[in-house]
Amino acid sequence: MIVVELRKLFRRPRTWVTIAVLNLLPIIVAVLLVLTDLAPRPGQGPAFLSAVLTNGALFPLAALAIVLPLFLPIAVAVIAGDSVAGEAQAGTLRYLIARPVGRTRLLVAKLLAVLVFVLVTVVVVAVVGYLVGVTLFEAEPAAGTSVSGTTLTVQELLVRTGYAVGYVTVSMCGVAAFALCFSTFTDSPLAAALGALAVLVASSLLFTLDAASPIAPYLPTRYWLAFVDFFRDPILWRDIVRGLALQGVYVVVLLGVAWANFTTKDVTS
Amino acid sequence: MLLALPLVLRLWPAGDDGRSAADLRTAVLAGADQGWSGIAESSGGLALPETDQLGTIADLFSDRTRMRVWWRGPEDHRIDVVTATGETDLRRTAAGRWTWDYQSDRAGWTPAAGITGFALPAATDLLPSTLTRRLLSEADDGELSRIGSARVAGRAALGLRLVPADPGASVARVDVWVDAETGWLPLQVQVFDQSTGTVPALDTRLLEVDPTAPDPAVIAFRPPPSADIRSDDPLGLLRDVADRLPDVAFPDTLAGLPRRDVTGAPPSIGLYGRGVTLLAVIPLPGRAAAELRRAADADPAAVHDQLGSRLTAGPIGILLTGAPRNAYLLTGTVTPETLAQAALALPGLGSQR
The missing domain is CATH 3.30.200 (Phosphorylase Kinase; domain 1)
Structure with missing residues (x-):
């Protein structure tokens, strides 16, 4: 069942178009940086972007920071929102659940397919970012500098980049869970994706308000940028652990709601 | 239940050993050489005038500032001001002081002889421990009183209040919460002015604490080869x-x-x-x-x-x-x-x- 869903997802041209478009923005940023040699001023611009002018090997992290606030969540919301509602809109959902596989299994298969999409997308962004970085900028393949000014060996840099890729992937699980949950309530994939994006925009807006500080620790986007903390020395685990736990809570609660709705829903389309 | 957990932990009753205000002040002032590490956060509502030269200082007192701290003593500590996209660090040793700004890729050095008691405000001054010692060091015993106990950073804390006796003071009161277990580590400081009532004009607190001395290796610093190294002037x-x-x-x-x-x-x-x-x-x-x-x-x-x-x-x-x-x-x-x-x-x- 999971293999069927994965095959279906990755055989669709729009999946790969989405991934390609996602990589376009970091490439444009890299080209502009090379042409102008103008790094963002301290405190402005995405994380790591000012550092890539001296070490292009850090561009995968800058690429993740570029796509993380908006483009990556949009891609995840579109794919996850389409997973159930897309079948309903196409009129294939009732045929799917007519098979002897059970609705719970179908929902789990849809979720796993979305999570694999998230992982593949994040890894592709990182790999393309690395290739662009070492091609367009001067790279220091022997070592890197941590955010705290200490030297990181190649092994440390690779391990921490791996952690960051994993963390960004987990951060997108909340988006996927929102979109998948909404996807079980509507026959419109667009409505499900927009619903998830509305939640994320509201979360990002509330995070900037001092008046919302009591609820800030529970906002789904609160800890997204904590992947930068892997590159401090020593690693700052506080927000990373909280970010992982928060995504876990959102995924469990939203999938519980999605499961309760989907397994009891009267599917007619 | 998950949402209520932090609130329950914060409201959980904290013990009070009945220590006097004067004893608590003495213990705090004597604790400057004690080692500890943790994460601190200050938030200020002081809308200082913004100028090009004093922008960083204005931000310090009007924004939320998060700091990682490794403290072994007044001349042996490290304080990292952590932002979403970088950090600005200060490493103090007996030889002098390094500053490091990741986003500018810039390191600054001040030899110990150049560090005096008069300097522009820095993040170090906003740590609950340094701010408390500065505020309490010249207080009269008559200006101090105990205000019970509370929980800060998940730890029991003893309350100490300073009400300045000087009629010209614009500070209405300062509430300090000292870790009950160590007896010398301030966990939170709140400064109230005459007009703000119950909302502090400046609030700085520890979010996480480890009351043991950190490894000296974490404080040592050697600037990365790519860094622009300059000579710092504490007076700026x-x-x-x-x-x-x-x-x-x-x-x-x-x-x-x-x-x-x-x-x-x-x-x-x-x-x-x-x-x-x-x-x-x-x-x-x-x-x-x-x-x-x-x-x-x-x-x-x-x-x-x-x-x-x-x-x-x-x-x-x-x-x-x-x-x-x-x-x-x-x-x-x-x-x-x-x-x-x-x-x-x-x-x-x-x-x-």
Whole structure:
């Protein structure tokens, strides 16, 4: 069942178009940086972007920071929102659940397919970012500098980049869970994706308000940028652990709601 | 239940061993050499005037600042100011002080001989431990009282309140919460001014604490090869200003506040007061006075009267007064009335009014 869903997802041209478009923005940023040699001023611009002018090997992290606030969540919301509602809109959902596989299994298969999409997308962004970085900028393949000014060996840099890729992937699980949950309530994939994006925009807006500080620790986007903390020395685990736990809570609660709705829903389309 | 857990932990009753305010103050002041590490966060509501040169300082008192701290003593510590996209670090050792700014890829070095007690405000000054010692070091026992106990950073904390006795003080009270287990580590400091009531003008607290001395290796620093290494001046732009300031014969007392000596302070700046009631008087060269007057005129929060232009940011008062060729900037944690009284007693100003 999971293999069927994965095959279906990755055989669709729009999946790969989405991934390609996602990589376009970091490439444009890299080209502009090379042409102008103008790094963002301290405190402005995405994380790591000012550092890539001296070490292009850090561009995968800058690429993740570029796509993380908006483009990556949009891609995840579109794919996850389409997973159930897309079948309903196409009129294939009732045929799917007519098979002897059970609705719970179908929902789990849809979720796993979305999570694999998230992982593949994040890894592709990182790999393309690395290739662009070492091609367009001067790279220091022997070592890197941590955010705290200490030297990181190649092994440390690779391990921490791996952690960051994993963390960004987990951060997108909340988006996927929102979109998948909404996807079980509507026959419109667009409505499900927009619903998830509305939640994320509201979360990002509330995070900037001092008046919302009591609820800030529970906002789904609160800890997204904590992947930068892997590159401090020593690693700052506080927000990373909280970010992982928060995504876990959102995924469990939203999938519980999605499961309760989907397994009891009267599917007619 | 998950959502309620942090609230329950915060409201869980904290024990109080009945220690006196004077004993608690003594223990806190003696704890400067004790090692600890943790994460601190300060939040200020002080809307200081924004200028190009003082932008970082204004941010420090008006924004939320998160710091990682490794403390082994006043001359052996590391403080990282953590932001979403980088960090600005300070590493202090017996030899001197390194600063590191990741986003500028810049390191600065100050030898120990160049570090004095007078410098521009930095993140270090906002740590609950350093701020508490600064505020309590000159307090009289009569100004201190106990205010029960509470939970801070998940730990039981003993409350200590400072109410300044000086009638010219703009600080209404300072509440300090000291870790009950160690007895010497301040976990939270809240500064209230006369107008804010129950909302602190400045609140700095520890979010996580490990009350054991950190490894010295975590404090050591060697700048990365790519870094732009410079020589730091703790006085920063004050050095340039101080060199151009006119010499003034300051009185021994001003608005009832005694003059004080601070090591490293330029002699052309007059410093007055005690404890949390402090006043600085800076005579301004004509051009600097004109620039500041233009900035004050453009600030909608400034109040202009016969004496000059006034600004208030929480407990901090600012007064720009005098004629272009005989101007002063007065600033400190004193009431507007005290600022006016001090201005009128300054050389060359009192006789004009």
